[in-house]
Ligand SMILES: C[S@@+](CC[C@H](N)C(=O)[O-])C[C@H]1O[C@@H](n2cnc3c(N)ncnc32)[C@H](O)[C@@H]1O
C-alpha cells in the first residue's frame with residue numbers, strides 16, 4: 456500500500472484517519488483492514504453485494520485487450536481532460552471509481568508526475584492488477600454505492616470510466632473546484648460486434664440520464680468525442696467481448712460466432728469524454 460495515499464483515505468466504518476502498522480491499516484477506534492499480499496486493501500463491508508464485480512476471467516480479458524493499445528486514444532483523451540481540469544491548480548489526489556486494472560488512472564498519473572492515484576473497485580481481481588499498475592497508485596476494494604473510504608474534499612480529479620456513478624459521494628470527496636471526468640459509450644460503440652455476439656447494448660438515452668443524475672451538483676464544462684475504427688483479430692474480439700458482462704448462454708454461443716468471423720473485423724470505437732465541475736453555490 457502506498458504511504459502517500461494515507462492522507463486521503465479514512466476508515467469507512469467511523470470516518471477516522473488510518474495508519475499503517477505491519478501491513479494492517481488501523482483507525483483509532485480499532486477497525487482494521489489487512490493489506491493483501493498483492494498490495495491492495497479491502498474495505499468492503501461484510502454484507503456488501505459484489506454481484507457486479509468483474510470476475511478474474513473478465514479482468515484477464517480486460518488486461519489483454521487494453522494491453523493491445525486499442526483504447527489508447529481514450530486514455531490520451533482522459534489524461535488530457537485531467538490535465539486541463541487541473542490548469543487552475545486544484546490540490547488533491549486523482550481517484551478512479553470502478554478503476555478496473557488501473558489502465559486509465561496510470562495514463563493520467565504518467566501525465567501528472569506530482570500526483571498520487573487511488574484506484575477504487577469492488578473487484579479484488581481488478582484491484583490486484585490496479586495495485587501493480589503504477590508506482591503511484593494505491594488500490595482499495597470498496598463499493599461505489601456505499602460511502603467511499605475517502606475523506607471529504609480530497610480529490611482534485613475523479614475519473615469514472617464505464618463505471619457506476621454515485622453523484623452525492625462524488626461531490627463529497629471532490630475538493631471545491633475539483634473535476635469529474637466521465638467516459639460513456641455512444642450508441643455506435645462496438646456496434647458491429649454487439650449484434651453478432653449478443654453483447655449488452657448501449658441505451659440511447661444514457662447521456663440524458665447522466666445529465667439528470669448530475670443535475671444540481673455538477674455542470675458539464677467540456678466534452679470530447681473519441682471515435683475511430685479498430686481492426687480486430689478474432690482473439691481481440693474475444694477479449695473485448697469477454698471483458699464485459701453477459702449471460703452464460705451468450706458466452707457459450709460466442710465462441711462459435713467468433714470462429715465464424717473473418718480474419719479481421721472492423722469495429723467502431725465511439726465514446727464521449729466529458730468533464731464536469733461542481734456547481735458553486737455562491
Ligand atoms: C466496465 S468496467 C470498467 C473498468 C475500468 N474503468 C476500465 O474502463 O478499464 C466496470 C468496473 O466497475 C467495477 N464495479 C462494478 N460495480 C461496482 C461497485 N458497486 N463499486 C465499485 N466498483 C464496481 C467492476 O468491478 C469493474 O472493474
Ligand SMILES: [Zn+2]
Nearest residue numbers: 466469482486
Ligand atoms: Zn474506524
